Amino acid sequence: SAVISQKPSRDICQRGTSLTIQCQVDSQVTMMFWYRQQPGQSLTLIATANQGSEATYESGFVIDKFPISRPNLTFSTLTVSNMSPEDSSIYLCSAKRGLDEQYFGPGTRLTVT
């Protein structure tokens, strides 16, 4: 399995500000993803973080709102920009190792006031 850490684990932010979430994997991985999960709900894919190129965003998510960086094969960041209360959610980093196995970090619980 892959060990994935995220920082911060939780944060309370004011409307209009931005938060950058960091994701660190314990070894090199091919694919990294960012998901959003509302409490009690399923996971919604935000984007695929591509190493060395721009992220690939899912429908309903845009780069201006959720800029993503992936400077190397073990690290990625997701920024939630110009936050509103609707952005309150759990943000999960995920990495694919091997053929198909996909692992998740512990999540970042974001509350926007």
Added chain:
Amino acid sequence: QQQVKQSPQSLIVQKGGISIINCAYENTAFDYFPWYQQFPGKGPALLIAIRPDVSEKKEGRFTISFNKSAKQFSLHIMDSQPGDSATYFCAASISPGNTPLVFGKGTRLSVIA
């Protein structure tokens, strides 16, 4: 369009009983089917996965049954324990490849003594 349909939404099982969660998929290109277990405040953890070349896979008390013709797969938890109480997600993807997982909506399992 939901590509993976999961049922039931919630499940209550007596300790020692069998918990059964079902999923159905639509995309016949899917060929990797994992199950994830998520405890409150934690990220999803990969529990067990199956590919279409087998009809069943067992790991300890957890078994996946797969029916390719019906496009269905299920998770069986034998001898269910209170510690199994969690939310379970089925998922599917195309293997191998760079496509991310598509998740079901989740099943909240409660195992009562």
